[in-house]
Amino acid sequence: MRSRRIWGTAAAVAAGVSGVLVLQGVVGSPTGSSGDDGRTGGAGEPVTAGVRSAALKVADGGRSAASGKRDVAPFSMLGVTWSDPSARVEGTVEARTRAAGTDTWSNWLVLDGDSGQGESGAGRGGTEPAWVGPSDGVEVRVRAGGKSSPVLPEGLRLDMIDPGGVTTARMEPAAFTEDGPTGEPSASAGPAEPVTPAPEVTQTPAEPAPEPTGTRSETATGVPPTSAAPSAPAPASPPASSAPPSASPAPTVSVPPAPPSTAPRPPITDRAGWGADESISPEAPGYLPGGKVRAVVVHHTAESNSYTCDQAPAVVRGIYAYHVRTLGWKDIGYNFLVDKCGRIYEGRKGGVDRPVMGAHAYGFNAETTGISILGTYTDTAASTAALTSVARVAAWKLGQYGVNPAGTVTLTAGDAGRSHSGKTWAKGARLSFPAIHGHRDGYNTQCPGNRLYGQLPTLRTWAAGPVSGLAVTSVAGAGQSGTTYYTKAAVTVGWKASTPAALVSRYELLVDGKVAATTAGSAASAKATLAPGTHAVAVRAVHVSGRTATTAAATVVAETTAPTFTTKPNLALRTGTVNTGAVPVTLKWKAADAAALKEVKLTRPVAKTYGPTTTSASHTAASGTATTWSLTARDQAGNTATASVAGTPVILQESAAKKSGTWTTKSSSSYLGGKSSSSSARSASLTWTFTGRSAAWIVSRAATSGQAHIYVDGTKAATVDLKSSTTKYRDAIWTRTWSTSGKHTVKIVVVGTSGRPAITTDGLVYLK
Incomplete structure (x- = not known):
């Protein structure tokens, strides 16, 4: 075994990192059952996340900083933070990691240089956290690149998070070090550095203070009775870096109502389901001052997409620990998170059906809810499953307050700001946004990534309805001639739609404008029996919002009249080469149908199929042998008639x-x-x-x-x-x-x- 010195272990001890890991199977995926309201209750236990921090060496007159390649105790998420929560890095922040228990280093990962200014009272500023998977080696480099801020912000440090519940190949006690054969530290580990412990986040209730971020102070305490996030008792000895404030009397909270929605509530994994440690976030939730969600802001978490769906709860826990224990926020910033498999997770506590105030859209938190897809979507499109779930949450939340997901809304800026496209505004400005928009529309960030941002029009269409791309694709049990279908009576109508099935309430098969059959939103066909006559058959899709879309009607004729042979089959000799076993003959006939003839089939002595306009065919027959030639005429509805002729060539x-x-x-x-x-x-x-x-x-x-x-x-x-x-x-x-x-x-x-x-x-x- 090669020698390693674990870097940052002193800080880990100072931070009180728990050495106990809960297995992934306990809280790694939702374990509760889904009720009629679509809520998934979690049965997992709280998982304590470990946070280790280490200061970065600053060089080049404050224009660069680095950690060097280091061995560290295992972690799965990292971020780079700095002292001033209002500052940002105008340059590049990059990290690479070594997979735990191996010698394999990742490529350099570019960290989004600004997690947003979060909420008032934040302890630090920082990049977005990046999920790197179980790792025990790290290297970070930062370089200033901005013109307005030529140097990096002060207090730069690397924060590493072990979210718990992630099995690694190498899991050592926090204070473990491994020396080389001579007892000296391994040269590969580099010199030990002083480490800055994670700051203690104190979130005691306080009097309302001026809110520079436009989020309003959140001083209400107590979680509403219907909240999906029951408070967990604080541990007897909480980690030093996340010790909750001493208990103090809290005022009674005015909890806003949970209005019904025009769209159904999707299944949501609650905080217990993903293993939230409520002891690190004891402060009561806050609610939107107007009590109404006016818009949805779409984010990406700007981390690797390589996480597995079983690891997604750990990713959420890592973000939670980063927001609370590292940046000093009161709770996770997003209201909802969605993994690439489409599972939805409750974010900030306070009740998923309530207008909970998040810390996700600086200047516009007071009127919006935030949904973030785990991963980075700058060059990669979000999965259909993830987009579908975001659309379902958006439709449900906006449907609670009568907001059209495909419409526009006017929001009031809580502070001066600038968008990614360069648009600026003053505090108090009234700005128009799509009801579902990207974080970059209201803040100077790349979030939610170019590819996901380009998918927002589709997301709006899915969330708002009606069902798009709806078309009849087939009418089975019927033949088609031109644009008209013919059947005896029973048909199976097939259709397609581009809107995901989860956003479709039901489909209805219409015959002459009346509902003949109703199916689930996941269906793609339905059956009907038609009375004799001509009918208009269409499919109507009902979106979860109640909006409907109907296909163009197909003309279907139901009839049971059989075709006729207006000229009975007959045989004649024809020119050609004669053999005793093959005498050239011509078979002739003429068939007709009152509706639409489909084909004429020769069934004996050989099998052949002819189109409706064909009236003769060349064949051969054996000499001296009586041969019967049988024909079946079939119309488009499936009705048939038969006829035959016999002959013997001599x-x-x-x-x-x-x-x-x-x-x-x-x-x-x-x-x-x-x-x-x-x-x-x-x-x-x-x-x-x-x-x-x-x-x-x-x-x-x-x-x-x-x-x-x-x-x-x-x-x-x-x-x-x-x-x-x-x-x-x-x-x-x-x-x-x-x-x-x-x-x-x-x-x-x-x-x-x-x-x-x-x-x-x-x-x-x-x-x-």
Whole structure:
């Protein structure tokens, strides 16, 4: 094991850090049950957070400060603070840490240089706290960069917080040191430095004082009976750095009412659920002087996004300890916190359903509630789950006071200020803000980060309603032709929406303007049975605020009339190459429907599907075998009709014909039956007699082939030229079809074409 000296342990002892850690499973996630009102009650025990502080070495005439790379007792959150709570670092503050029990150092993390001026009576100013995960090594560097403040503020120090409930690979007593083999401190640890203990935060009730921050003094004591944060008894020996003031009589608190809201209350993990140590924040909550939340300010906590959702309660505890024990605030600054998995945590005590005064938006705390998403969202967008929960809290809180989340409000500045965009104002100015806006709109900070700030329009839409992106996506159980759907009766209508399901109260399936089915907000389809006729079918979404949105209506026709075959299926021989197992045939039909024909399917002897306008198809059939061709016509509603036709192709060899003139028999495997008849004699003929409804003459063709006259039932029907640039065998070159079956004769006569008189016939095929 390499030698380490733990830096800052003296300060840890002075701060009275508890050496007892509560396992994550106890308070790491909400353990209470959710009631009908959506409140999640916590069953966890309070967790004592450890705070260690160490002064930073200032150099370069007050323009830079650093800690050097140090071994420290385990911690999971850090921040850099300074003596004057009204000062800010105009420059860069960076830190890097070593994962506990390893030699792995993180990249440099830039800390947001200003946590906001918080509330009156704050003990120190500081950066936003940064969650770094279980760590036992740290290095910090600070450099001034501002023109108005060329040097860093006084009293710079590093504050490290162990929020408790986070298991680390290396957890040592606060006063533990580890020396090298010779008993000397390890060189890697660096020289020991004097450490400034965390200041003792004294928050005794006092008379109201002028409020430079616009937050009004919060002197009321006692938590309202409905508060989700029951007071925890103070420990017998509280840490020295967070010792509560001695008890003193408190005046009776006038607790504002908890008005009903137009939106439902989402599940919220209360302070006990995330392990709040109430002993470090004994001062009573304060409430908005007007008793009304007029706007929601969205923040990010400006820390790493690498925390797991099981670690989120520890992150909240770390922020709580940083705000109270390090900065000297009376309580955590935010009213609500949301992790990246969408879980909501109660922040400042006083009752989540009450207008509790927070310390999150300098100059505008008196009229707003603050919601902060754990993590940093400068280059990374907030998760859909987190945005959804922020929207739910915003809709609920603003709904208590009749404020439209998508509207604008006018707020009175409690002090002079400047926004991130450079807009300035004087104390008492009346300023217009979106009802849901980012911290940067009312204070010169990057919070809530560029990406999250860009998501605020979506957040407002989700919170205010109506449901956006609503559209019908499907009508199952129905066929579609153009813009009209056809069904027998039952349909399942599907839809989509861009508003998260948690913000949708319900969906309603409308048929001709009347509710035919109602579903939960998480549903994406509903069923209905339609009476015969034409109907207008639409979907209506009801937002949690009560506002509604309705899709365009789809036309759905319910009908049960089957299609008809206006032309019954029939078969005919066609031209092409003939084999005994594959005689070319054409199948013909015509189907129609009173509403909309969808398709015609051939189901036997093979399976094929044809469109509604197709009326014929080419196939082959085996000779000498009776074959049934079955068709099913289907309309868009699913109604069907069937029809069929049967036929048998029969091949008549040339030997079956009555001959006149001179004919020569030729043998080849290329001929039907292995033989054919050929003649060059003018007027030589072959005559076949048969009973059927279609016939085709089969020949062999070449460049030297001649012509032949064809007579049907004694009448000349055609003259056919057998000449072909390529040699062909068994070629059905001519066909004739009759409307009904009958007895017919087909006679071929050699023309005797000059230079190429010969013709070769391979027989006749007819359809019986």
